[in-house]
Amino acid sequence: MPETPEVPQPQLRTLDARSLRGLAHPLRMRMLAALRHEGPATASQLAERLGESSGSTSYHLRQLAAYGFVEDAPEHGKGRERWWKASHDGTRFDESLLYDDDPSTRGAADLFLHEIATIHAQEVNSWLGSAQAWSVEWRRGSDLSDFTLHLTAxxxxxxxxxxxDLVNSYRDLPPAEGRQPVRVHTHTFPREDDRTRRTP
Structure with missing residues (x-):
């Protein structure tokens, strides 16, 4: 039988209590996302992109570097400019952080997840606000769907x-005409229903 092709996996950074506290800041999360999605940049470029001061982005880049989320990108540097790049493709959240003994870790976990939800909502709203500028083909290629299933944990x-695995199977497609960066969000969570409420 032919072997099943291996699904390419992104290089992920799994958060622990220390690294979570270093990342759980709205601006740092947005800066890291910008570097991951749009490639290396300077503090000034990130400041302009995110509507912040370059002093603020410089400080938070150094903090991200201290926790291992970003690193120098000297191949992009010109003169005295310091370029930065993301150290990993993405971040993996460990659910145990929500139940950590340290209340500051639990608070950071809560902030992190709520900021992720906020970013997702802003990205969807941004798409809806600009969708008319995209072709009919791209509008057909977008999706806002939801489903209710009855499953065990x-x-x-x-x-x-x-x-x-399905999403990652598209990760390493070679460059081709017509390809654009495409954001895919997944949100999966349980809901209480009448049957759940009646369960003793």
Missing amino acids: EETLELIHKMH
Whole structure:
């Protein structure tokens, strides 16, 4: 039988309590996302892009570097400009951080997740606000769907892994005419219903 091709996996940084506290800041999260999505940049470029001062972005870049999220990109530097790049493709959140004994870690975990949700909502709203400028083909290629399934916790985790594998199978496509960066969000969570409320 032919072997199943291996699904390419992104290089992920798994958060622990220390690194979470270093990242759980709205501006740092947005700066890191910008470097991951748009490539290396200077503090001044990030400041202009995010509407911040270059002093602020410089400080937070140094903090991100101290926690291992960004690193120098000397191949992009010109003269005295300091360029930065993301050290990993993405971040993996460990659910155990929500139940950590340290309340500051739990607070950082909560802030981190809420900021992720805020960023996702802003990206969707930004797309809806600019969609008319895109072609009919790209509008057909966008999606805002939701589904309600009845699953166990184990089945839900299996579904998440399958969705992630499917998305990652498109990760290493070679450059081609017409390809654009495409953002894919997944949100999977349980809801209480009448049957759940009646369960003793």
